[in-house]
Amino acid sequence: MRVGVLALQGDWQAHAAALARAGGAAEPVRTAPELDAVDGLVLPGGESTTMLNLLDHGAMTDALRTRIETGLPVLATCAGIILLAREVVPEQPSLRLLDVTIERNAYGRQLASAVVEVRAAKELGDGPTMEGVFIRAPRVRRTGPGVTVLGWRGEDPVLLEQGAVLAATFHPELTDDDRVQRRFLRRIGGSR
Amino acid sequence: MDFNDPQFRVKVGLAEMLKGGVIMDVTTAEQAKIAEDAGAAAVMALERVPADIRVQGGVARMAPVEKIREIQKTVSIPVMAKCRIGHVAEAKMLEALEVDFIDESEVLTPADEENHVYKHPFKVPFVCGCRNLGEALRRVGEGAAMIRTKGEAGSGNIVEAVRHLRAVQRQIKTLTVLDGHELMAQAKELQAPFELVAYVAEHGRLPVPNFAAGGVATPADAALCMMLGAEAVFVGSGIFKSADPATRAQAIVQAVTHWQDPTKLVEISAGLGEPMSGLDIGSLSPEEMLSRRGW
Numbered sequence: 001m002r003v004g005v006l007a008l009q010g011d012w013q014a015h016a017a018a019l020a021r022a023g024g025a026a027e028p029v030r031t032a033p034e035l036d037a038v039d040g041l042v043l044p045g046g047e048s049t050t051m052l053n054l055l056d057h058g059a060m061t062d063a064l065r066t067r068i069e070t071g072l073p074v075l076a077t078c079a080g081i082i083l084l085a086r087e088v089v090p091e092q093p094s095l096r097l098l099d100v101t102i103e104r105n106a107y108g109r110q111l112a113s114a115v116v117e118v119r120a121a122k123e124l125g126d127g128p129t130m131e132g133v134f135i136r137a138p139r140v141r142r143t144g145p146g147v148t149v150l151g152w153r154g155e156d157p158v159l160l161e162q163g164a165v166l167a168a169t170f171h172p173e174l175t176d177d178d179r180v181q182r183r184f185l186r187r188i189g190g191s192r
Numbered sequence: 193m194d195f196n197d198p199q200f201r202v203k204v205g206l207a208e209m210l211k212g213g214v215i216m217d218v219t220t221a222e223q224a225k226i227a228e229d230a231g232a233a234a235v236m237a238l239e240r241v242p243a244d245i246r247v248q249g250g251v252a253r254m255a256p257v258e259k260i261r262e263i264q265k266t267v268s269i270p271v272m273a274k275c276r277i278g279h280v281a282e283a284k285m286l287e288a289l290e291v292d293f294i295d296e297s298e299v300l301t302p303a304d305e306e307n308h309v310y311k312h313p314f315k316v317p318f319v320c321g322c323r324n325l326g327e328a329l330r331r332v333g334e335g336a337a338m339i340r341t342k343g344e345a346g347s348g349n350i351v352e353a354v355r356h357l358r359a360v361q362r363q364i365k366t367l368t369v370l371d372g373h374e375l376m377a378q379a380k381e382l383q384a385p386f387e388l389v390a391y392v393a394e395h396g397r398l399p400v401p402n403f404a405a406g407g408v409a410t411p412a413d414a415a416l417c418m419m420l421g422a423e424a425v426f427v428g429s430g431i432f433k434s435a436d437p438a439t440r441a442q443a444i445v446q447a448v449t450h451w452q453d454p455t456k457l458v459e460i461s462a463g464l465g466e467p468m469s470g471l472d473i474g475s476l477s478p479e480e481m482l483s484r485r486g487w
Binding site for chain 2: 009013045054057113115133136
């Protein structure tokens, strides 16, 4: 089982470290051949416009879309969920694979970044709340019928699942709670 | 110092998100747009780029309020802005403007030759420059959430950035092989808080992300900074003082991602037009060196 972290820009090393703590060694993915070689992929936090730009210049956008469409297990956080969203506000290109409408920086600029308690769905196990680190976070405005919500900040869905895609508007990789990572790694094990 | 304080964690958290990215100096909304379209992870709003500050002289201050607002309205990526060293009022204004990061910068004319801003009480994160590990840890002790090596801004010459990156990495490595009995003497030598010296000795890295700045003019310069341990790169005059800013900006962004791949660096570096003209550091007097400002 080979786990990749998209390492074009962003906190991919924090993801690799969090996966290692949860029992999965991860490798950086920067090119199309490296993308081909992995059985699961993390789309990390960072700047979505930067990642889109680098995906396009590396001719990776279509390859990434095809792999996710055909069932590649994905863990996406913050910028990652923006890359996947069907619709982004304000409008920008995206892979349109996750049936949500998402608004960028919707809680405000950096001054609104905060560590907030997230209410966790029962199927995550280990207690009813988890620590949510929100950094210039996007906000989910709509979820489609195929999307299951696994975490809430107040009434806002912040942890979502659709098929093999697990996506958060916050940063589980910046906490010691590894429930999200473990769920992702189980998916990869199960997909083979 | 409490690294688990939620406010400190979200400050460092934003620095984490900028890793592997390029932060570009911009003086207008049009430049900010070019930077964002080229893949910048953030922009730095300032009144004049360092190369112009060098040529024109005079006092360099925080960017005009309306300029910062205009840039914030134009781009979706984080907007940083510079305040003068020790200029608490400029820092508070930048926080009120809701910039995403404040650079307490030696590129501007220092307001206080003795003290830097005490950064802990601010909600907005700060980045500060350093030439060595002691200076880096003094700034972290004051509350900086990101460190950048200073380099020599506006010179188009990477030599000072290399000197500072090498110094910080060498001093970090040295601490990791010393034993506990030796750390207080190191704290005295480095003129840095003991607990931060002990942190570096234990973890082999700074407690906050470590970026590079000053003198980056080509994709190769940016790649070199990454090879020497920088986690992201600031580019000032190197982009908008070159012949083709949009193309060069895009190339530097790619170089920071693909720094380990020389074939790709070759591909990226073709057809960029003229870089900014550089300065021989040896021709600068100590008073002309911006990196000597602050301590």
